[in-house]
Each structure stands twice: as C-alpha cells, then as structure tokens.
Amino acid sequence: MKTIITVDDASTIRKMVGFTLKSAGHQVLEAADGLEAYEKLKGKSVDLVITDVNMPRMDGIELTRKLRALPAYSRVPIVLLTTEAGAAKKSEGRAAGATGWIVKPFSQDQLLALVSRVLPN
C-alpha cells in the first residue's frame, strides 16, 4: 500500500481519483489547490503526487517546482493531471521536474496503469 496525494480544485476529480486509488488498496490524501498540497506535504512524505495543473492560488507546475526543491521530494514521482497536453504545458511540466502526465478524461484502468508504472516495484 502506498500513500498518494491527489491535488485538484474540482472535488469530483479528487474523489474519482481517490476512489480509484483506494480501490486499488492505496492510501489517499486530498488537497484542493497547490498551496494546500504544499502545506500538507511539507512535513510528511508520500509515494506519489497526482496534481491538476490549472488551480487557484498555486498551480500544478508551481507545486511541482516547489516540491522538487524539498529534499524529501527530489525523487518522488509527480504526475500532472491535465486537459492541456499541449507542447508548451508539457515542456513547462518537464522543466518543473514532473515525472509524467495524464490527460483528462481518463479511465480508471488508465489511471491505475500509470500509477503502477511510476511507483517503484
């Protein structure tokens, strides 16, 4: 069982991701925007961060950048959950240090495939 945080300002998406991950036996944390996530993650470590890109207060790119600056998060996989899989956004994501991306809409199986791929073992 891994601990995964899902960051999205749309609660529907958070719940959906959460439900999928929980049903696969993971422990799931939630945050409604980048800032909340950052505050939550500062003191603890998780195995995977799945974050939306466009969010109020702090977006996913910024969150990725800030997390990467923390020693505890230098190697934790961070996946961007986005509808904008455009080139600009992608290179931005890459530059910020994200591990991968998944485009909305996605199915549960797709999400789980990605998760099992990025999580060690």
Added chain:
Amino acid sequence: MSSESFDDFQAELVKDFLLESSEGLETFDQDLLVIEKGEFDPSLLNQVFRVVHTIKGTAGCLGFSRIESIAHTGENVLSLMRDGELESSPDIADALLKLSDALRAMLEVIESSGSDEMAGDYTELKAVLDAIKNGEQPSGFEPPLEEAAAREPESVDTDSDGAWGFFDDEPEQETVAGGELAEESAGVAQAKEESVWGLFGDDEEPVVEKTVQEAKPVNVPAPVASKAESIAGATVRVDVELLDCLMNMVGELVLSRNQLLQLSYQRMIAPSDVSAISQRFNQVTTELQQGIMKTRMQQIGTVWGKYPRIVRDLASDLGKRVELETFGADTELDRTIIEAIKDPLTHIIRNAVDHGIESPEVRKAAGKSESAQLLMRAFHEAGQVNIEIVDDGAGIDGNKICGKALEKGLIDVEEAGRLSEREKINLIFLPGFSTAEKLSNVSGRGVGMDVVKTNIEKIGGSVEIHSVCGEGTTLRIKIPLTLAIVAALVVKSGDQRFAIPQVNLVELVRIKAEDMETSIETVYDTPVFRLRGKLLPLVFLDKFLKLPAREAVSRSSVSIAVLRADSQDYGLVVDVVSDTEEIVVKPLGKQLADMPIYAGATIMGDGSVAIILDAVGVASRSGVLGAAQKSAEALSNEIEEPQDTGEKVPLILFSLPGWENLAVPLEAAERLEEFDPSVIETSGGIESVHYRGGIMQLLRLGDLLGFETSFEGATREQVIVYKCGGRYLGIVVGENRDIVEQTLKLENIGSRPYIKGSALVNGRITDLVDVDAILVRTGLKELPESALCHG
C-alpha cells in the same frame, strides 16, 4: 471496475459535478460582463477560464462527451483571451454568455435524465466559438497538422486525446507512439489503445491515436420527478465554525434536558431550580434559533447575480443603454424568501428596462445622459429588508395608466376622476392591468404587476411605487427577514387572543372609555378617529369577528392598533394590548386556509392557540379602506388643483391679529425676515425698506384682505419676502407660527379676495393666501397663472 458500489459512487460523483459546476457558473455571467467592459484584472479571466476548464475536465472523466466538447470550444476562446491574444468584445461576450446558458441547460439535462445525450443541439454555438477562435486569431493557435506532428501533440482539441508520457529517460528522442509504449508494461499495454497518459521520459513524441471516449457514460438513476428544485437549490453551504457552534448549543440543550429530567424525579422542587433551568433553556434556544437562522440566510446577491446579464441582454435587444448598479448585495435574507422574491424582482427589472427606460435618442432629447441608470439597493431597516429598484427613465404617466385602466374597464369614469396622481400610478397593480400574454413566470415575462404584488404580499411584504413623470420610477419592496418566526403584538378582543405581525403595526393609541363617545365619530356609517388631524377609519375587532362584545361598563379603556395595509392606515379597535412576542407561525388547517383575514396561527406560552391576523385581509374584508376614501372626500369637496392632492406641500402658518389660521406655500417664498418698525419708511402711502441693496415694497396682508389690523406694540414686523423678476416684495404678516408639511385638499371658498381656499391643517381650518393674485396686483407678475412665481 463496474461493480455495484462503483455505480453508486459514479452517481455520487455526478451529483458532485452538477453542484460544483452550477456553483462555478454562478458568478460566471457577472464576471464575463466585467470582462466585456475591459475593466478587470487578469485573475478574473483566469477564474472564468478555470470554471469552463474544470467543467470540461470533469465532464470528460464522467463520460459526458457533449458537455465536454462544447466546454472545450469555449475554453479555447477563453484561453486565447487569458493569454492576451484575443481582445474581449461584445460579440465574444455574447458567445460566451450563450455558452454559459448552454452549459447550464446541459447540466439540467444531466440532472433530470442522467446523461447529456438528450441535450440540445449546440453545433451552431460551437461553430461561432470556433470562428472566434480561428477568425480573430488566424495564426498560431492551431498549427497545421504536419507542424503539430513535428513538434508535439498540440492539445486535446486536435481530436487526438493526448496521451501520457514520461519526462525523464530520453527527453529528446522521437519515437512513434503506441508500439514501444505498449511494450513497457502490461499497464501501458492497456493504455495503448487509449493513449491517455504517459511518462515524460518514455516517449516524447507519441503520435496520438484517435481516442475512443473511454470513460464510461454514467447511468444515474433519474431523480424523483417531484423534485422541483435544482441541485444547487437543494443544498446549503454552512460555515464549519457555525456548524461547530450549533453543535455546541445542541450539547448545551442536552445538558439542560438532563437537568430537567433529574429535577422532574425530585419530589419537592424548589422554584429557584425551575427558574434556573428555564433561564438556561431560554438562552440556549435563543442562541440555537439565531444559529439556525444564520444557516438559512443567503445573501441577496445570489439572486442579483443574474440581473446584470438580464439587463444587458434586454437592453441590447431593445437598443437601449442601461447601467446597472447594485448596493447591499451582501444583505442577508432567509432562503425561502430569496426564492420567493426571485421572480418578482426579475419582472420588476425587466419592466424597468422595457417600459421605464427610454431609448438613447429620447433620453438625449430630454436632456438626460444617453445611458440610463438602474439602481438596485438592499438594506435592513427595522427588522425588515428593503429592496429598492430605482431608474431614471421616463417615469409613469398617471393619466396614461388611468386611461388604460378605463379602457380595460377596471375602473369607471367617476372613479377615475377622483384618483390622485399616486392612486393612478397604483392602478398598475390591479389584476388584469397587464396586457402581456401569460407565458411563464420563469423569466418574469408575461406576468402582471398584480402578480408581483400578490407574491410579495404572500410572504408578508409590501410594494410601493413612486414615480415622477419624466424623471424616473422607484419601486420599494419591504419584506420580512424570515417567515417562520415573526415579532407580533398580542392583543385581546372579546376574551380571545390574537397576534398582529409587528410589520403591519404603525402605532398604538389608547382611549379612555369615557372619551370614546366624543373622540370616535361616524362618517358615512364608518367609525373614524381623528388622529393628529387625519381621519383614521376604525374596525372594531369584536364586532367584525362577531365575538361576544364585552360590556361597555367593564372596559376602562380601548386600544387602537394603527395598522398599515396597501400604504393606507386604519385602526383596529381591541380591548387589551398585551405584549409583543416572537411567535412561531404555523399554517392554518385546510378548512381555514382560504380565509384571507387570518395569516396563520401560533401557540402561546401557556399552550393556547392564538390566531394571527392579516392586516391587509382584515382591511379588505371589512371594506374599511374604501370607507376611508369616502370619508376623506366627505370632508373636502372639489379639489381645486388636482396635482396638489396626495403630495405634501410645505406651508408657512401664520396669524393676523383676529385672524388665527392663515397659510402660504413655503415654496414660493424667498425668505422670512423680521424688521424693526423703525426701519420702515413711508412715502406716498407706500411702506418700504432697504433690502439687499435695493428697495423692497411692503404690503400689509391685513389691509389687502380688508381686515382692519392694528399693530400696536409690535416690536418686530414679520415679513415674508417674495422675489419676482429681480424685484422684491415683502408681505407683512402678523406672526409666523410654524412650518408644516401638509397634503392640501382645498375647499374652494373663492368668495374672499386673495384667499385661494381653505384646508384642514393640523385639525384647524386654515385659509390659504393667494400669493399669485397679490403679486399680480402689485405688478410683479403679469399673468394670473396658477403656477407660483419663483425667483
């Protein structure tokens, strides 16, 4: 993954989605209007973008492909605007507002049917949005396909629903997507067909396959048909702090209950124990009541939010220019009341734009600004909420209204002749006055003002209208804060108790029993009471309800509760006024429900039932207000100047020695002065004084009126100064007594020179001096027009 529990979960997600989306769309229209004007900060645009963006993303995940696709086209336009590549314009705003309508409509379809397949056809809107995207921004956004392939998949809108990928491993390697990817792992193999996610490192350039919409369409059980309220109306957001506070108080309540239970087991109960517990109960319930009330409170802004849009659309349809301003949008009201005033307010707003406000040309010709002001204001006052809708439009022409009412046979010619300007305007509230076809009241279109009035009165409110022809109209709505608990006056009549809602109460008057005979008169068989010079028609509650009347002997006094109904006052005579109390309003049973004189019932502290009286109902049933008009007419014969009636005129009251009550209108007078008799010079029989660098002739009113006056011993001369064409005239009067505001109902005596007529002022017959005639006589004014001369 499609287990039973998952379906339930999906249904819950859909509910969340609907709620979240409608919340997001709440301020969407308003924000767009701000953006249209161009006065906004970028964060607002980002916020608007995010609303559509979130809807698109979530809808996609839930399998609502149609809503996703339309949201996507809107998102494209907004994204260009956000990036500064597209300037906002009315056309774009139009399209985006239509998008907001479309999204709302689709959400509704999802809510009722569980899927968006039944949603209307929005291909046209989509085309418009796409045209805006492409037309206004010919280059850059959507690169040609080859180019896109050479770089990276551009965005989801390229039909190719992206994929997933890794950033790390081989950042710059170009590979053909899919194949390699699939070999990575079983999980990826699964993903291959959909190509929806990816790791940046794996594959930098996945050539994207056409994506089958993989996310399953969700089957949501259709909501129960009777559920009229939409999902947004069915839920409330409550501050967690408030909720904690409520929980705290419930805890207190439980403690108090335990104490009470314990007490009830004791054989001997000390009175002090009981009072301690009841005090505690009192405190806890009061706090709990306030707390719960707060959870039901909503800002009126939640309703107003949609008005800028309505005003904008309507104004542009009609070719008018209107600026809507709102004040007090944070004024809080009970949810049920907010619901109830939504449609009436919409109707009033529409009316104001449609009928009240003129076209820019007409406004310009009338010397007004081309763009009309429409003001909405809400504020608390005396435990009620006031809502004002003010426009600076054409106003209401009372005579036109009157003509229309005559035409429709709502009033007869005789009645029409008797109406004051204000009463004429109030004709628009008559049932059947509106010509509009009855369509639906959702938009407020096709509903007459009578419906507006009835709906507002139904919730214990009132509507007043003031209009000045050519200057504009003000509509004032007063509504109670809540319906469930109201402050009421408890009275007794015929040994029964009744409650009168405080909002209807103007004042209380107590008359001693021995004064009853003298102070209550009868005009046209209606008992009236003279209250500060005005006739107050009375209803004796015991007689009206045919209650066993108390014997006159046993009364030491009676009380008159002065009530206001339809902006007219009448007195309700009761035996005893007990107290004011907060009462809980219970609806009446079926058998009594259609009796308009009762507003409900309540249970008093001692467990007995008291009926709540409906002030308007009692008035109309007893016919007391019709009688009031008759009695007022009985006192004043023909009205000389109809425009004087109904409007209060400030008057200077003065007296001459031996002529007590005289008055002149304050309006025409320039100043009131006092002169020492020694400064008055007489030459050629004409008295004059030095005044403001010139000479002012003085006229003694007593002489003019042919009333011999001697001013022996007068140390100061009281003079009312008039100015006409740069010349001053002073009229010497005896003694200035007072300045009052008075509705003038002149009784035209006319036989005496320089006296216009007589009127009842503060209960005294007062003669109104005809200043015009005096000015004409002295040559200051030429034409004996009825209009008074101003400086």
